[in-house]
Amino acid sequence: MKPEIAKAAQILRAGGLVAFPTETVYGLGADASSAQAVARLYAVKRRPAGHPVIVHFDGAERAFTWARDVPAAARTLAQRFWPGPLTLVLKRSALAQDFITGGQDNVGVRVPAHPVAHELLAAFGGGIAAPSANRFGLVSPTTAAHVRADLGADVDLVLEGGPSEVGIESTILDLSGAKPVVLRPGRITAVEIEAALGEALAEKPSDAPRHSGGLERHYAPRTPVRLVPGYQLDREIARLKEKLAVLAFSRPDERVEYWLRMPRDPQAYAHKLYAALRELDSAACEAILIEAPPPVPEWAAVLDRLRRACG
Ligand code: TXA
Ligand code: MG
Numbered sequence: 001m002k003p004e005i006a007k008a009a010q011i012l013r014a015g016g017l018v019a020f021p022t023e024t025v026y027g028l029g030a031d032a033s034s035a036q037a038v039a040r041l042y043a044v045k046r047r048p049a050g051h052p053v054i055v056h057f058d059g060a061e062r063a064f065t066w067a068r069d070v071p072a073a074a075r076t077l078a079q080r081f082w083p084g085p086l087t088l089v090l091k092r093s094a095l096a097q098d099f100i101t102g103g104q105d106n107v108g109v110r111v112p113a114h115p116v117a118h119e120l121l122a123a124f125g126g127g128i129a130a131p132s133a134n135r136f137g138l139v140s141p142t143t144a145a146h147v148r149a150d151l152g153a154d155v156d157l158v159l160e161g162g163p164s165e166v167g168i169e170s171t172i173l174d175l176s177g178a179k180p181v182v183l184r185p186g187r188i189t190a191v192e193i194e195a196a197l198g199e200a201l202a203e204k205p206s207d208a209p210r211h212s213g214g215l216e217r218h219y220a221p222r223t224p225v226r227l228v229p230g231y232q233l234d235r236e237i238a239r240l241k242e243k244l245a246v247l248a249f250s251r252p253d254e255r256v257e258y259w260l261r262m263p264r265d266p267q268a269y270a271h272k273l274y275a276a277l278r279e280l281d282s283a284a285c286e287a288i289l290i291e292a293p294p295p296v297p298e299w300a301a302v303l304d305r306l307r308r309a310c311g
Contacts, residue, residue, distance in 0.1 A: 001123055004159065005116075009123040011156045017041060019133040019147045020120050021161025022112040024085045024170050024186070025140040025274070026147050027056065027130030028155065029120070038099045038129055044154045047136040052102040054087050054170075055109050056128045058121035063109040066127060068093040073197055074175050080196045083113035085166050085187045089174040100129060106176040116161040132169060133158075139221055139281075139309070142167050142274045167271035168305055181205070185301040187267065221281035225288040225310045233291050242286035247276055249291055258283040262291075266298045273302065277309060 008018045015037040018029045028045060030037040032055045042049060057063040060078040064070045067090035074088050087110040096107035109127075112118070121128060132140035133147045133155070141147045142164040147155065171186030173193060179202035182190050190201050223245070228236050233248060237255055245258040252259035260276050262269050280288045290306055293299040 002119065005119045005123050008120055008157055008159055009125075012037070012124050012128065015040070016156040017044060017154075018120070019141075019144070019151065019155050019158040020117050020130070021114050021144070021159060021164060022056075022117045022130075023114045023164060024112070024166045024168065025142055025164050026133040026144065026158075026161075027112075027117075027128075028133035028147075028151070029056070029128040029130040031124075032100055032127035032129035033095065033097070035097070035099050041129060041131070044151060045131055045134075045136050047131065050102045052104055052108060053100055053129045053131050054172075055096065055100060055107060056117065056121060056130050057109060057111050058118055058125075059111060062127070063088075063111055064090075066093055066095045066107050066109055067091060071175055073180060073199075077173070077175075077193065077196060078111070081188055082111040083118065084111070085113070085170040086110065087170045087172045087184075089172060089176050089183065091176050095127070106174070108172060110170055114161055114164075116159055120159065137220060139274045139277050140169060146275075146278065163271075163275070165271065166267075167273055167275075168301055171301070177202075185304050187270065187301065189297060189300065191297060220309050220311055221277050221288065223281050223285060223288050225277075225290060225306075227290050227292045227306055227310050230291050233289070236289060240287065240289070243284075245280040245283045245285035245288045247280060247288065247290045249293075257285055266293070266302055269293065270302050270305075273305060 011018050012031050019026055020029055030041040060082055069091040087108045089106050089108045092107040101107050134141050134150045144158050144160045147158050166187045171188040172184040174181045174183050181202045181204050243257050246256050247260050
């Protein structure tokens, strides 16, 4: 075992916090069976109590011991998509205590695909509770440098693993009810899940389990953000008097102070998104203007994050 991984597992066992790379975003990890460790995790994140946190595992077998009821759909999806950017919400077993589930009767479990995450999870040998490794409400980190900038000395160790490949948080699928429901869109789309299950997904009900990704103004930069359709971009740039930072598909416009051009492929876009938002946020502009991607299913996950960035 690599010394860095052994040290990280040791810190977790002692109740400490380890930030680690996953293929979606960097996570801030704590021993998911320790109330004290998870309390410290919440304090460092400045996350309000009562929000459930995803528990990560090195494989489906271990993950499913945290559920008391594992429907056939969960096994099918685990086969198809794990390790990978999919979180399954299942009815909890006694291992998932109230401080993990926010007192709800279900638990979110995931087997991440990043090799460093996998090594850490295997070395630790249990569940690691890990929200994104940023302060509550800010843009998720996709590099170790982002984590250090956000959390500094509040985290005991940051494992390095390069830029996160997916770049946005995992798809969350609730399998605890009568029909599967997507609670948070991600790289794995509703269409792919429906194809794997051979069953249609239900619409998200208004009484869906509480999840912080469902709060208004989440994943937000500090600079005010506005989302505008492509055909209005030029007009908005001409109309607005503020010093602007723009995120767009098109070529830079010389009237604009700071311009970042984004790829037209949704996965390539997601990969760059959070680093781009951080860069625009630190450009000392008065407003961020984002050219909206088309409102079609392939862009659902990116659009969801962009809408939240606007609040
Ligand atoms: O990609 C990801 O999922 C990343 C990496 C680190 O794995 N983690 C992540 O965690 O995004 P976090 O805490 O920033 O967002 C997790 C979301 C929150 O909205 C949380 O409330 C929701 O998942 N969640 C966790 N457990 C849940 C449960 N039992 N029922 C409903 N929502 C749950
Ligand atoms: Mg988060």
